[in-house]
Amino acid sequence: MSPETGVSTTAAPVDAVVVPDRSVFIGGGWVSPDDEAPLDVVDPATERIIGTVLDASADLAHRALLDAREAWPAWAALPPSRRAGLLDALAAELERHGDALAELATHEIGMPIRESRAVQVDLPVKVLRSTAAIARQLAWDSRDASGSSVVREPVGVVLAITPWNFPVHQIVAKLAPALAAGCTVVLKPAELTPLNALFLAELGRRAGLPAGVFDVVTGTGATTGEALLQDETWDMVSFTGSLAVGRHIGAVAGSRIKRATLELGGKSPAVVLDDADLDLAVRTTVRNCFTNAGQKCNAPTRLLVPADRLHDAVRIAAESADAYVLGDPLDPGTTMGPVVSAEQRAKVLRFVDTARAAGATVATGGTAVDGTGFFLRPTIVTDLAEDAEIVREEVFGPVLVVQGHAGEDDAVRMANDTPYGLSSEVWSADEARAAAIARRIRAGQVRVNGVRTPALPVSPFGGYGQSGLGREMGPFAIEEYLEVKAVLGDPVLDPTATTAAPAAAGQDPLA
């Protein structure tokens, strides 16, 4: 309440963002054709329809790509500092509308509101700002040891295809570096969570992004995703999602010698050494595994503990799992929401049932919650063969498997015994020991003693093995969206310029 007016200061701002039904965002505004198929968006906690978007046709998809193609030259010609300024402006819009966006994301995914605020608003804001800062410092036009110029230029039009689990974060992880690099972006968000993407497009318009720089077309993978993918208008595809779809997207890109970055799944280990604080390690791993009801590509889903502590570890994990409060994700007291859909719930239960049938022990959970919403009890599984399906495949739900190891070498062997390699965790009281183990694990990230994503989200994120190709976050992310040109015998026009000076990219066409 404001003491002067008695009016609640948490009310929606006068300029609240409204996402219109049956519309896509192309050319700097809403496009609402009446001959496109509709697609309902369902709240997984209430099972109610919260909006209707379009299952965009190939024609509409093509229109978006052409629009992005047209917008590209002027965007690419802007000085990098100008593009960075617009990323900062988008971050400010996100902050201004953060409460509404967090709430919308919670309605779409079922993620507890506090997690939504942290991952769908605060993290994207930091990613936009840190990417802008890096873009301002990048050596866009530099000299190498031979005296040749090395010029970094945008790849062109980027097709971004994203999943539903951390939708705003996963979009911004592509959008920020692509725009910073000077690419334009056409986004196809997941069919289950398209509303936050359309919301973000409107924030982009308000931030001053020129028309065509960021278009959003909604729809299913089979219709809209496939139409965009088969269209020859894009120069690069950036995908986050499942291994099966990633393999298909990579094959199409490869057949055209187009660049693809693929951020795929994981089956990440948490290695607990014999000198670690078992209680802390297990409780923290459960928490990190069950964020967003376990629908997290880098979740530590395999807990590897010393074999003689397995019994204790399972007991602590089950206690931690049983302490979750399932319920309305908008209620601040809720610590676990539903999984995203009835299909996802059925898929997770199939994994648990298969494990049970093969003789595994389900220490707790493993069942659906009766009633409205796609709720699942947090689940701890143990007594598993190393080649069990639930040990090897990504479940994408609140399921943690606990296994025993026979010491350091065995733990490293088990950790690396996976087709994936996205993330991993190491727990030890001895920092030198943890650091040495971290260097033996084949994964894109290793987190020591439960450390979470740092406040400055610039460390590279991406996978070894079948977890994908390429990196997101920080300077490595911007490089993915850049071509590199060598100019041999380039005359030195400005002898006072330093090698790391940003390019003077000529006139600013938006000035």
Ligand code: NAP
């Ligand atoms: P997905 O099927 O791989 O979808 C990711 C994105 O690709 C979605 O936008 C999807 O559209 C689109 N897509 C699907 N088929 C396509 C095609 N032929 N051409 C172009 N785009 C296509 O993943 P999901 O449906 O979101 O989830 C399925 C499983 O993937 C999960 O259960 C989980 O195991 C895994 N997953 C992994 C991650 C990760 O970060 N590594 C994230 C989410 C999911 P639709 O929305 O219509 O499917």
Ligand code: MG
């Ligand atoms: Mg899918």
